[in-house]
Amino acid sequence: MTDSPGAPGFLTATRTFYDAIAEDYAATFRDSYAGRPLDRALLRAYAELVGPGRPVADLGCGPGEVTALLAALGLDVYGLDLSPAMVEIARREHPGLRFEQGSMLELPLPDGALAGVVSWYSSIHTPADRLPELLREYRRVLAPGGHLLLAFQAGDRPRRHEQPWGHPVTLDFLRRDPAHMAALLGDAGFALVSRTVREPDESLGEAVAQAFLFARAR
Ligand SMILES: C[S@@+](CC[C@H](N)C(=O)[O-])C[C@H]1O[C@@H](n2cnc3c(N)ncnc32)[C@H](O)[C@@H]1O
Numbered sequence: 001m002t003d004s005p006g007a008p009g010f011l012t013a014t015r016t017f018y019d020a021i022a023e024d025y026a027a028t029f030r031d032s033y034a035g036r037p038l039d040r041a042l043l044r045a046y047a048e049l050v051g052p053g054r055p056v057a058d059l060g061c062g063p064g065e066v067t068a069l070l071a072a073l074g075l076d077v078y079g080l081d082l083s084p085a086m087v088e089i090a091r092r093e094h095p096g097l098r099f100e101q102g103s104m105l106e107l108p109l110p111d112g113a114l115a116g117v118v119s120w121y122s123s124i125h126t127p128a129d130r131l132p133e134l135l136r137e138y139r140r141v142l143a144p145g146g147h148l149l150l151a152f153q154a155g156d157r158p159r160r161h162e163q164p165w166g167h168p169v170t171l172d173f174l175r176r177d178p179a180h181m182a183a184l185l186g187d188a189g190f191a192l193v194s195r196t197v198r199e200p201d202e203s204l205g206e207a208v209a210q211a212f213l214f215a216r217a218r
Pocket of ligand 1: 120
């Protein structure tokens with residue numbers, strides 16, 4: 001674990017938050033992709049770009065819904081999450097898949113090990129000053145030409161989630177400017193392939209636009 005002096009405790013705060021809410025989060029989002037055809041289309045396109053049977057990591061996988069979708073699309077995918085409670089739920093709900101606990105800032109993988117990295121709403125708790133390091137870590141574990149899919153809320157102001165489902169925890173969800181993220185990806189050794197921004201879907205409780213960046217390791 002690597003909490004830095006610049007942002008003391010952000011990994012611990014993130015892990016504590018998701019450990020507390022894991023069961024409620026999983027129950028809320030279980031099977032929610034049936035009602036998200038546009039997001040599923042992007043995941044399908046991603047799976048097609050990477051190619052069947054290629055090794056992919058779903059980093060910050062939570063309860064593993066997206067990991068399972070990607071596996072059903074033919075990828076050789078495993079999930080990793082900081083929160084032990086999330087990993088336990090993912091293993092319970094998707095017993096045929098592999099899930100590991102750990103930090104995506106420090107992946108236990110050799111350079112170039114993967115054909116794909118998916119970071120689906122998981123970079124949103126990494127402070128701005130640690131983002132370049134996070135994107136370099138994604139780049140390090142990808143083989144040249146490997147595919148990154150990055151999903152996040154678009155915007156500039158964070159949204160503070162206080163006492164979700166009545167649990168005594170608080171965490172900021174950081175929104176980001178897609179153009180700025182694209183520039184950071186370039187700096188980290190990626191070539192941008194596609195930038196999709198869709199409008200918020202109120203039926204999903206979204207307050208801001210959602211961004212989906214596809215990039216290839218140079
Ligand atoms: C908003 S949830 C998204 C979960 C899942 N990708 C989904 O879409 O349902 C963010 C997840 O990222 C994980 N996460 C945040 N920072 C992480 C890190 N540094 N390493 C590994 N997982 C992290 C959290 O524990 C949490 O499960």
